[in-house]
Amino acid sequence: MTTRAGFVALIGEPNAGKSTLTNRMVGAKVSIVTHKVQTTRARIRGVALEGDAQIVFVDTPGLFEPKRRLDRAMVAAAWGGAADADITVLLVEAQRGITPGVETILEGLAEIGKGRTIALAINKIDRVKSEALLSLTEALNERFDFAQTFMISAEKGHGVQALREWLAGQLPEGPWLYPEDQIADLPLRMIAAEMTREKLTLRLHQELPYQLTVETESWEERKDGSARVDQIIYVMRDGHKGIVLGNKGSTIKAISQASREELSEFLGRKVHLFLQVKVRENWLNEAERYSEMGLDFRDGKA
Numbered sequence: 001m002t003t004r005a006g007f008v009a010l011i012g013e014p015n016a017g018k019s020t021l022t023n024r025m026v027g028a029k030v031s032i033v034t035h036k037v038q039t040t041r042a043r044i045r046g047v048a049l050e051g052d053a054q055i056v057f058v059d060t061p062g063l064f065e066p067k068r069r070l071d072r073a074m075v076a077a078a079w080g081g082a083a084d085a086d087i088t089v090l091l092v093e094a095q096r097g098i099t100p101g102v103e104t105i106l107e108g109l110a111e112i113g114k115g116r117t118i119a120l121a122i123n124k125i126d127r128v129k130s131e132a133l134l135s136l137t138e139a140l141n142e143r144f145d146f147a148q149t150f151m152i153s154a155e156k157g158h159g160v161q162a163l164r165e166w167l168a169g170q171l172p173e174g175p176w177l178y179p180e181d182q183i184a185d186l187p188l189r190m191i192a193a194e195m196t197r198e199k200l201t202l203r204l205h206q207e208l209p210y211q212l213t214v215e216t217e218s219w220e221e222r223k224d225g226s227a228r229v230d231q232i233i234y235v236m237r238d239g240h241k242g243i244v245l246g247n248k249g250s251t252i253k254a255i256s257q258a259s260r261e262e263l264s265e266f267l268g269r270k271v272h273l274f275l276q277v278k279v280r281e282n283w284l285n286e287a288e289r290y291s292e293m294g295l296d297f298r299d300g301k302a
């Protein structure tokens with residue numbers, strides 16, 4: 001059987017519906033990821049199967065960071081996720097139309113979008129009248145040459161299957177990126193990483209810039225029914241390390257405790273959580289990150 005596989009980057013303003021759409025696309029098995037985690041920052045949002053195709057949805061963290069001016073390098077890094085993806089889907093909220101935020105994305109697309117497969121999905125169509133949809137579609141397509149336009153309601157499910165089938169058909173032929181039996185495992189690690197990330201964000205507020213990521217390094221099921229989970233918090237600069245650790249390690253301790261409790265409650269069993277802070281200057285480097293997640297890479301990809 002010929003299989004297809006690849007990455008689909010979902011871009012759009014905060015609240016555009018990226019999480020809701022991913023939920024719909026990946027189905028019940030993986031949707032737990034985004035139900036639990038409100039604002040997804042994980043690099044991989046979920047994996048969907050459609051016929052013979054495996055669609056890996058990836059995120060573009062930091063593309064929008066209100067209150068923070070992004071420098072060029074950061075913007076470039078944030079766009080990296082989209083640039084490396086096989087397909088990019090821009091989600092625009094039907095009732096909000098071309099906001100200044102959408103303008104910014106369109107400008108970004110003009111720079112990186114040439115020769116790439118970029119689709120437009122107008123979301124929340126349940127909120128507007130069809131005439132408004134048509135003029136918005138026209139206006140957006142005048143601004144960028146989208147490969148295809150979809151009208152969807154991620155929440156109600158309208159148009160989602162058509163988008164999914166189209167994405168599957170656009171992906172390059174190749175072996176699946178995740179072995180089938182690993183797909184079920186993936187979300188749990190992601191959930192765990194996301195929990196820790198959320199605790200970090202809550203605790204550090206704006207103190208730390210967004211370039212911080214959490215990865216679940218290992219997950220070990222123990223005979224006594226508990227789980228040992230090792231995570232690494234990657235920061236970009238040495239100085240950030242101290243902030244995460246806190247005075248005499250007080251911050252990381254509190255974060256670890258809060259995250260462990262939540263994970264424990266979520267799993268319904270005991271969890272031993274071990275956190276480590278490491279500096280990784282270019283953590284957005286796709287190839288490195290993906291290969292650490294155990295992914296195989298085809299030649300020339302990421």
Ligand SMILES: Nc1nc2c(ncn2[C@@H]2O[C@H](COP(=O)(O)OP(=O)(O)OP(=O)(O)O)[C@@H](O)[C@H]2O)c(=O)[nH]1
Nearest residue numbers: 014015016017018019020039040124153154155156
């Ligand atoms: N009416 C309506 N609401 C929707 C639809 N899709 C998403 N929403 C709502 O829009 C809000 C934001 O959706 P999310 O999926 O969290 O948006 P997001 O883009 O993932 O947001 P961030 O992760 O914060 O960037 C939620 O309250 C959703 O329920 C839709 O098709 N129709």
